[in-house]
Amino acid sequence: MSLSRLLQEISDTEILELTHSALGRMTVIRQIFPLWRDSSTRCMRRNHRISSLLCDPQEGYMQNLEVSNLYLYDSVLMLANAFYRKLEDRKWHSMASLNCIRKSTKPWNGGWSMLETIQKGNITGLTGMMDFKDSGIxxxxxxxxxxxxxxxxxxxxxxxxxxQRLKTQRTVKRR
Structure with a gap:
């Protein structure tokens, strides 16, 4: 029995090619995004516009994006959402502490507060719902x-x- 792992993003076509060329049985575990299989998906999600190329099922562009690209888009969206909520709540640290030109290694004072804001928030992005709650996942x-x-x-x-849905527990704690 041979067991090999392929830890990279591959398309449906590549999975079929691997299956046909494999000598024995093959098992694939991959992340899915059921929200995007719904043909009634619109190009507007919670006040942000998504390119019509991404939400048109006839176009097929969404299926060609790598998972890392989907998460990159959603991460930027989650961070923008957190900044917006911080500004809206007026619980913001001095902008002087965000100076990136300085050559000091002093950490930003608002980092833990921003992390907590991200963990308490939720968005619906390209990968579906992102909601971290108390577990950190x-x-x-x-x-x-x-x-x-x-x-x-x-x-x-x-x-x-x-x-299957992910069922692990992980908690991010302050140091």
């Missing part, structure tokens, strides 16, 4: 397990075996 992350099969009629194929 996003409980809305979903995975699917794909398994290869072989039949006399259809040859080698891959099908979904299961779909």
């Amino acid at each position: 996003n409980s809305h992350v979903q995975f699917e397990i794909l398994g290869s099969s072989f039949s006399e009629t259809f040859g080698k194929d891959i099908k979904r075996v299961s779909s």
Whole structure:
């Protein structure tokens, strides 16, 4: 029995090619974004506009984006949302402490406060709902397990075996 791990982002086409070229059975675990499989998705999400290329199911552009790009977009959106909430609450630290030109290694005083604001917030982005709550993880992350099969009629194929939500606990604590 051979066990190999491929820890990179691959497309549906690449998964099918791997399945057909594999000598034995193959199991794939990958993150899924069920929100985007819904054809009724609109190009507007909670006051931010999403490019029509991303939300048009006929276009297919969304399926070609790597997961890291989706998370990068959502991370910027989450950070912008946190800055907005900080400014709205008027509980903001001096902007002088955000000076990036200084050559000092003094940490920014508002860092822990910003982290707490991010953890208490939630957004609906390209990857779906991001909501960290008390555990420090996003409980809305979903995975699917794909398994290869072989039949006399259809040859080698891959099908979904299961779909699961992330169920781990992790807490970010202050030092």
